[in-house]
Amino acid sequence: MPPRVEQDFEGRRQQIIDGALQVFSSKGFEKATNKDIAAAAGIGSPGLIYHYFKDKADLFRQVVEQRLPVLQLLIHNEEEMMSKPPKVVLTIFARAFLTVLDNPTSMAMMKLLFSEAIRHPAVAEMVNKIGPSRSISFLTRYLEKQMAAGIFKPMDSAAAARCFVGSFLAYMITREVFLQPDARQISLDTMVATAVDIFLQGMLVTAETQQYTATSKVSYTAHFQ
Template identity: 40%
Template sequence: MECSIKEDWLAEEVDRRGQILDAAFEEFSTKGFKGATIKSIAGAAGLQSPALIYWYFPDKEALFDAVLHTHAPLRTTVDDPASMMDRPPEEVLPEIARAYFATVNNPVSQRMMKLLVGEAMRRPGLADMLGRATAAKVLGFLKQYLSRQVELGRLRPHDVRSGARAFVGMLIPQAAGKIVFPALREDDLTDEEHLKTAIGIFLEGLRPKD
């Protein structure tokens, strides 16, 4: 009986946290980071008191970070770096690229990104938070991963800081065509076509010399 009560309580906690995250995502994607308040998020989540949100998240920044994590496959992909470090780049880099495209292909995520990018340009503090929440984590993973591949002899020695930026930079134009520059899509280049060619060029430039 006691075990059943505990399981029911845990299930209720998970459901409520999920409700808060769903409501926060809608609020952030509609109103932006500044416009979405703890009070408005609590109302959208059907909570009796905004204070209940602080039971799950210490502040709005932590809630925002959790929303990004939940709705960004790319963040989830790099959350367990240890399991990927020894896998070959021919496997790992396409996974990263596909997770990146999966994020920008979601229409609701596109709406949120457009709004937040616009806000970030006007508010340096938000830009810094967004950078730490996503860009820094992804680049940090890539730097670690490329360093490990150099150690394993699969890639030649190079400045992995630049290597990580170069890899992400090769993906950005494909994503930009879906978010801010529709003209870039006029050539009908698919995500798979782009990542296959881009990753091939990237790896060819870093192959160890015989």
């Protein structure tokens, strides 16, 4: 495909993705129609969507992946992130996760997705494969690598990953759903820095924890001799 044609093709794809984001954020996945999406995207025919996407599910996946910064981060930088130090990785991940708060349309879509996922198991399964499962899998693998290197304390990596993500979900829900005034006064930078520092204080191996672990092993061995 010639460069100019490729540019036109990708430009139209992005135009449809933007239109679909508006429709999904206002109607949800189940109620969104190709006619709605075509109108929002400013294209003449709803059938034209299938020239760029396999079906509505494929379009939805593209919308979520391309308009949620944390997924763009993982799609393009996951392996590179695996080699960076903990504070850097956790901070970058947290900032990307919370950047959605700066985009009212993306935030509106996330709210609808949560409500639809509760009511429709098929939607929940689809959303999980696109976003939550990928994010938790990355964090779990990263934490396991840090534990194996002796940087983080040994513990359940999957549980630890959910503890980290949970702090940001709580921030988003109290700020955007329950509209708690104190939550809305906490800046994204403050939330990121605080959550990362608290998490690292609990996870990092220190001389004190190493001594405690060594003492525990000695006591355990002596008890059974």
